[in-house]
Amino acid sequence: MAASASSILxxxxxxxxxxxxxxxxxxxxxxxxxxxxSRHSCPSLRASTARRRQSRFVASAAPxxxxxxxxxxxxxxxxHLGDRSYPIYIGAGLLDEPDxxxxxxxxxxxxxxxxxxxxxxxxxxxxxxLTHNNPNVSVENVILPDGEKYKDMDxxxxxxxxxxxxxxxxRCTFVALxxxxxxDMCGFAAAAFLxxxxxxxIPTTLMAQVDSSVGGKTGINxxxxxxxxxxxxxxxxxxxxxxxxxxxxxxxxxxxxxEVVKYGLIRDAPFFEWQEKNMSALLAREPSAxxxxxxxxxxxxxxxxxxxEKESGVRATLNLGHxxxxxxxxxxxxxxxxxxxxxxxxxVMAADMSHRLGxxxxxxxxxxxxxxxxxxxPITPPETMTVEKFKNIMAVDKKVADGLLRLILLxxxxxxxxxxxxxxxxxxxxxxxxxxxx
Amino acid sequence: MAASASSILxxxxxxxxxxxxxxxxxxxxxxxxxxxxSRHSCPSLRASTARRRQSRFVASAAPxxxxxxxxxxxxxxxxHLGDRSYPIYIGAGLLDEPDxxxxxxxxxxxxxxxxxxxxxxxxxxxxxxLTHNNPNVSVENVILPDGEKYKDMDxxxxxxxxxxxxxxxxRCTFVALxxxxxxDMCGFAAAAFLxxxxxxxIPTTLMAQVDSSVGGKTGINxxxxxxxxxxxxxxxxxxxxxxxxxxxxxxxxxxxxxEVVKYGLIRDAPFFEWQEKNMSALLAREPSAxxxxxxxxxxxxxxxxxxxEKESGVRATLNLGHxxxxxxxxxxxxxxxxxxxxxxxxxVMAADMSHRLGxxxxxxxxxxxxxxxxxxxPITPPETMTVEKFKNIMAVDKKVADGLLRLILLxxxxxxxxxxxxxxxxxxxxxxxxxxxx
Numbered sequence: 070m071a072a073s074a075s076s077i078l079x080x081x082x083x084x085x086x087x088x089x090x091x092x093x094x095x096x097x098x099x100x101x102x103x104x105x106x107s108r109h110s111c112p113s114l115r116a117s118t119a120r121r122r123q124s125r126f127v128a129s130a131a132p133x134x135x136x137x138x139x140x141x142x143x144x145x146x147x148x149h150l151g152d153r154s155y156p157i158y159i160g161a162g163l164l165d166e167p168d169x170x171x172x173x174x175x176x177x178x179x180x181x182x183x184x185x186x187x188x189x190x191x192x193x194x195x196x197x198x199l200t201h202n203n204p205n206v207s208v209e210n211v212i213l214p215d216g217e218k219y220k221d222m223d224x225x226x227x228x229x230x231x232x233x234x235x236x237x238x239x240r241c242t243f244v245a246l247x248x249x250x251x252x253d254m255c256g257f258a259a260a261a262f263l264x265x266x267x268x269x270x271i272p273t274t275l276m277a278q279v280d281s282s283v284g285g286k287t288g289i290n291x292x293x294x295x296x297x298x299x300x301x302x303x304x305x306x307x308x309x310x311x312x313x314x315x316x317x318x319x320x321x322x323x324x325x326x327x328e329v330v331k332y333g334l335i336r337d338a339p340f341f342e343w344q345e346k347n348m349s350a351l352l353a354r355e356p357s358a359x360x361x362x363x364x365x366x367x368x369x370x371x372x373x374x375x376x377x378e379k380e381s382g383v384r385a386t387l388n389l390g391h392x393x394x395x396x397x398x399x400x401x402x403x404x405x406x407x408x409x410x411x412x413x414x415x416x417v418m419a420a421d422m423s424h425r426l427g428x429x430x431x432x433x434x435x436x437x438x439x440x441x442x443x444x445x446x447p448i449t450p451p452e453t454m455t456v457e458k459f460k461n462i463m464a465v466d467k468k469v470a471d472g473l474l475r476l477i478l479l480x481x482x483x484x485x486x487x488x489x490x491x492x493x494x495x496x497x498x499x500x501x502x503x504x505x506x507x
Numbered sequence: 508m509a510a511s512a513s514s515i516l517x518x519x520x521x522x523x524x525x526x527x528x529x530x531x532x533x534x535x536x537x538x539x540x541x542x543x544x545s546r547h548s549c550p551s552l553r554a555s556t557a558r559r560r561q562s563r564f565v566a567s568a569a570p571x572x573x574x575x576x577x578x579x580x581x582x583x584x585x586x587h588l589g590d591r592s593y594p595i596y597i598g599a600g601l602l603d604e605p606d607x608x609x610x611x612x613x614x615x616x617x618x619x620x621x622x623x624x625x626x627x628x629x630x631x632x633x634x635x636x637l638t639h640n641n642p643n644v645s646v647e648n649v650i651l652p653d654g655e656k657y658k659d660m661d662x663x664x665x666x667x668x669x670x671x672x673x674x675x676x677x678r679c680t681f682v683a684l685x686x687x688x689x690x691d692m693c694g695f696a697a698a699a700f701l702x703x704x705x706x707x708x709i710p711t712t713l714m715a716q717v718d719s720s721v722g723g724k725t726g727i728n729x730x731x732x733x734x735x736x737x738x739x740x741x742x743x744x745x746x747x748x749x750x751x752x753x754x755x756x757x758x759x760x761x762x763x764x765x766e767v768v769k770y771g772l773i774r775d776a777p778f779f780e781w782q783e784k785n786m787s788a789l790l791a792r793e794p795s796a797x798x799x800x801x802x803x804x805x806x807x808x809x810x811x812x813x814x815x816e817k818e819s820g821v822r823a824t825l826n827l828g829h830x831x832x833x834x835x836x837x838x839x840x841x842x843x844x845x846x847x848x849x850x851x852x853x854x855v856m857a858a859d860m861s862h863r864l865g866x867x868x869x870x871x872x873x874x875x876x877x878x879x880x881x882x883x884x885p886i887t888p889p890e891t892m893t894v895e896k897f898k899n900i901m902a903v904d905k906k907v908a909d910g911l912l913r914l915i916l917l918x919x920x921x922x923x924x925x926x927x928x929x930x931x932x933x934x935x936x937x938x939x940x941x942x943x944x945x
Contacts, residue, residue, distance in 0.1 A: 233731045233735055261736045261737060264737045264739050265738070286702065291668075293668075293671045297671055300698065301703065379703070
């Protein structure tokens with residue numbers, strides 16, 4: 070149904086390229102600071118090129134659909150996955166636009182899945198957006214406890230209980246309203262309920278907006294490990310109302326910025342350079358800076374996911390810093406460090422190791438440390454993490470294959486990385502010793 | 508990887524069409540009784556036709572791969588689902604052929620999921636088949652309690668506990684060894700473990716061999732309803748060793764035959780006529796008759812599933828008799844009646860209603876009753892089922908859409924059916940009153 074949404078939006082667009090150059094976010098950065106937008110300035114040209122290519126998975130790095138003139142959608146990023154394609158809408162005040170959301174609802178019944186923190190802030194607004202001028206739709210909701218420790222089977226069952234108790238059928242739509250935990254759980258519930266119903270992501274944290282809501286990874290934790298039970302399941306659309314970031318705690322904002330930095334490091338040097346210049350604007354929640362950072366992050370993720378939906382190759386590079394980071398999260402107990410905080414320290418460690426291997430210049434290593442410091446993110450693991458602890462936890466990482474730990478490491482000029490198990494073990498040992506007290 | 512298996516088998520086949528006409532099961536029925544086998548007598552011709560067509564979903568009604576000369580595989584039915592395609596191997600003694608099974612195992616770790624009834628009979632044999640001359644593979648197993656009432660989240664978690672406790676990684680393979688409950692649970696566990704690992708179906712009941720192991724429907728029950736949580740997830744292969752039917756109780760055999768009869772009624776008149784002539788051979792477990800019935804059932808199911816993997820249309824016709832039957836199962840408590848027993852009575856009711864609507868001749872209605880009686884299956888619901896009970900339970904059927912109960916009904920000549928919500932409600936009422944005491 071993403072396709073039909075595309076048609077609606079495409080129909081609203083002018084056929085003249087001159088008239089439909091991609092809109093910048095309101096108060097967007099100057100053109101010089103927005104290097105990628107100029108890459109595809111004519112959507113209709115791009116579309117015909119794509120058709121000529123007949124490639125099954127084509128990633129879009131620029132808006133291909135034009136919202137109606139009165140819409141607050143400043144950007145649409147398409148995730149191209151054949152018949153599982155979908156749009157990501159990014160803009161300020163999108164929850165005030167019932168049409169946008171309603172366009173992607175299937176059937177007459179909706180279940181909003183949210184948590185005790187987000188419900189008081191946005192549940193009423195989302196319910197209004199779903200039902201405004203739309204008397205045929207009825208909305209149920211289930212409010213889960215907030216936190217990573219509730220991302221488990223017992224909490225997931227509450228979603229099924231509600232859906233089945235409300236006699237929802239296959240034509241219903243699940244809506245995830247919240248951060249990464251809600252998105253992952255609601256997505257997995259939608260994947261498994263009646264073997265799959267439609268769902269929509271409304272991420273309300275920067276982490277979820279730039280990373281977890283895009284790409285279809287859903288799931289829950291098992292007592293023995295993170296995200297071990299789940300599904301690849303794509304939403305109908307992702308609706309990012311950047312105004313929801315106004316209620317986000319500072320630590321959560323910085324945590325999301327860690328993933329933004331990651332995209333620059335693994336594949337987008339101009340974006341990294343833009344971040345170096347605009348970090349204070351991001352931390353000050355300058356709307357246009359946030360909107361651009363979200364847009365460019367989603368574009369990067371959409372491109373990678375379109376190439377490798379089920380992580381058999383290049384998608385693994387999205388986990389830069391995550392193996393070290395996951396060890397920190399596990400080693401300190403889930404929730405002590407936020408995910409992005411652990412990833413930030415992990416990226417510094419990955420950069421250190423890459424430098425020890427002679428794969429990157431010292432200047433790049435230093436820029437990694439500097440930008441994360443500027444974002445007020447940790448650049449070393451907590452003191453409780455020992456070399457031993459790192460090694461034990463990393464030995465059961467999901468990226469271990471046949472006993473070999475594969476890592477994402479930087480290699481070459483800024484914006485280049487590799488996913489490999491072929492590296493000198495000595496460099497890993499040296500990095501661990503350099504970052505741990507014992 | 509089904510594709511590479513195809514290549515292996517194809518390479519073993521001669522390039523001369525004359526030399527590779529599909530093999531009949533050992534002691535196969537005379538050609539006159541096997542109408543479908545003549546439809547595609549040259550695999551290489553068929554393959555090139557399929558390539559020319561470039562159709563995304565193509566169903567095969569005949570073996571396209573030739574097993575090695577010494578193999579006991581009498582038939583291979585391909586399920587064509589693009590990159591999720593896989594073969595169904597059918598033959599006597601296939602569990603004595605380690606190569607066949609090992610060809611579809613990915614990675615070095617295998618988890619066999621079975622139950623307390625099947626484990627003493629076949630677990631050792633399957634473990635041998637997986638490891639014979641294959642020292643690199645290690646096999647774990649988890650033995651679940653037997654029965655529909657254990658098809659729940661708690662039992663499913665035992666599979667995850669074992670997989671995670673054994674530190675299985677994404678390159679492992681799950682093997683379902685048992686009937687429909689084991690196949691559905693193991694399949695869903697494979698779909699959700701690490702967001703999807705490979706799995707193999709080794710069905711040991713006729714019901715699972717002709718129906719539930721083919722087509723990728725997996726899942727568990729919720730306290731409020733059957734199969735409400737699950738996934739569409741296709742196996743690497745289905746391996747049907749017809750010798751496992753030697754240990755099957757008589758009631759279970761008859762239950763499977765109900766689904767065999769269903770294929771004839773909904774889409775394959777010649778197969779139905781073959782069953783009318785060969786029912787006593789089936790009940791006597793005559794190997795060639797069983798092998799042919801399984802093969803033709805799998806071919807029918809493969810064709811339907813290839814057209815409509817996720818049941819948006821024609822696949823629903825596989826549920827002939829299931830709405831009435833499901834009401835009987837629910838109304839009498841799961842396990843009191845076997846699934847196929849309830850479906851048999853349900854098919855008689857569907858035929859009765861179709862006749863009342865004037866959609867089929869009396870002669871067809873009678874043949875439905877006769878063949879099921881011959882198979883020693885029930886042709887009426889139990890006395891405890893009232894009109895009221897039927898109506899209440901059928902009101903929450905998964906095929907209800909916007910309050911309208913859609914049914915699979917026979918219409919036209921033998922072997923034709925419709926899936927529709929457009930029928931005279933009076934006929935449904937009359938059928939219910941005719942089959943219930945009050």
